Amino acid sequence: MSALPPSVVELEFARRYDQEHARVCLQPQPRGLAGRLAFWRVEQLVRNALKVAGEPGLLLDVACGVGRFWPVLAEHGNRVILASDPSQDMLDHARTHHPAHLLERIKTFQSSAFTIGLSANAVDSMICMQLFQHIASPEHRLAMLGEFHRVSRDTVIVAVRLASRFQRRPSAAQGAMPTPLESKAVVEAEFRQAGFSLLSHQDFFPACARMRVYVLRKTG
Numbered sequence: 001m002s003a004l005p006p007s008v009v010e011l012e013f014a015r016r017y018d019q020e021h022a023r024v025c026l027q028p029q030p031r032g033l034a035g036r037l038a039f040w041r042v043e044q045l046v047r048n049a050l051k052v053a054g055e056p057g058l059l060l061d062v063a064c065g066v067g068r069f070w071p072v073l074a075e076h077g078n079r080v081i082l083a084s085d086p087s088q089d090m091l092d093h094a095r096t097h098h099p100a101h102l103l104e105r106i107k108t109f110q111s112s113a114f115t116i117g118l119s120a121n122a123v124d125s126m127i128c129m130q131l132f133q134h135i136a137s138p139e140h141r142l143a144m145l146g147e148f149h150r151v152s153r154d155t156v157i158v159a160v161r162l163a164s165r166f167q168r169r170p171s172a173a174q175g176a177m178p179t180p181l182e183s184k185a186v187v188e189a190e191f192r193q194a195g196f197s198l199l200s201h202q203d204f205f206p207a208c209a210r211m212r213v214y215v216l217r218k219t220g
Helices: 008-026 032-052 088-094 138-151 184-193
Strands: 058-061 080-085 106-110 123-128 152-160 196-203 212-218
Touching (some): 032 123, 032 196, 032 212, 080 088, 088 106, 184 212
Parallel strands (some): 058 123, 080 106
């Protein structure tokens, strides 16, 4: 399992998104009560999504970064976990964040999220919790969804950041924030265009979707 030669879309993605991807994946686990509660909530969303997806036995964590969700993914004792990231340095760094008994459960490999180094229908399910929500271009989102459709046999779990009427513009002190999609209608139409049906969705805050986690199923 290895990275495939980059396509034109991947090269454009690398130019526009690599810096943001590295910033997100290298940020430390949140500190303080609010940060811990937020991270607990996201872990809860992942657990619920895995249940909806049927507790897949062979799972791929796409653009895994430092493996923030590996402990949750490994809670199912019989699950085989693959994890890919475009950066080998990031994968090497991830090994410093987790105990040996967990790392024994994870098979990592360097690969783009646009051209994953696996065969068609290689895994039962895929999860992408960090990278997809940072992609502003519809073309790039559809390209990534198309690759997810190729590699997954059944389901895909993906986090998106949706526009909200309660959303505030970030201050200069907050720095760059993920670009929200225009609406849930936009992203759900893209899911259907890529060949998925919607099994479920969960909002980070119910009725105020700062972030939403979808479970998708292949339809063809």
